[in-house]
Amino acid sequence: MPRVKRGTLVRKRHKKILDAAEGYFGGKRRLFRSANEQLLKSGAYAYRDRRNRKRMFRRLWITRISAACRANGISYNRFMEGLRKAEIIVDRKVLSELAITDAAAFADMVAAAAGALAPAV
Numbered sequence: 001m002p003r004v005k006r007g008t009l010v011r012k013r014h015k016k017i018l019d020a021a022e023g024y025f026g027g028k029r030r031l032f033r034s035a036n037e038q039l040l041k042s043g044a045y046a047y048r049d050r051r052n053r054k055r056m057f058r059r060l061w062i063t064r065i066s067a068a069c070r071a072n073g074i075s076y077n078r079f080m081e082g083l084r085k086a087e088i089i090v091d092r093k094v095l096s097e098l099a100i101t102d103a104a105a106f107a108d109m110v111a112a113a114a115g116a117l118a119p120a121v
Contacts, residue, residue: 061096068099072110082113 014032021028021035028038066076074082083090088109090098099106 061092064096064099068106072107079113082117086112086116
């Protein structure tokens with residue numbers, strides 16, 4: 001049975017890892033073991049933070065909507081309740097953009113929400 005030398009396969013695998021670690025600091029881009037460990041950590045951070053990004057944007061949108069609501073004399077939770085009762089279906093991302101770019105339209109939405117909250121007599 002002939003002897004099998006696997007140097008080319010190892011070099012190819014190492015090169016793939018080191019190419020992926022390009023841009024890392026120090027030995028994390030030059031040394032295979034450090035680079036491999038860092039790539040595993042980086043992948044885990046990226047996976048985690050793809051989910052965290054969604055949470056962070058929702059928090060940002062709510063903060064912006066809340067600030068615009070306070071400027072119009074209503075609290076955030078009362079505004080959202082009023083929108084539900086008025087059957088106005090707009091997501092928080094759009095509401096946030098509306099609060100920033102078109103204050104008059106947002107004020108109209110606040111008025112509609114406040115009208116829906118008023119007790120029906």
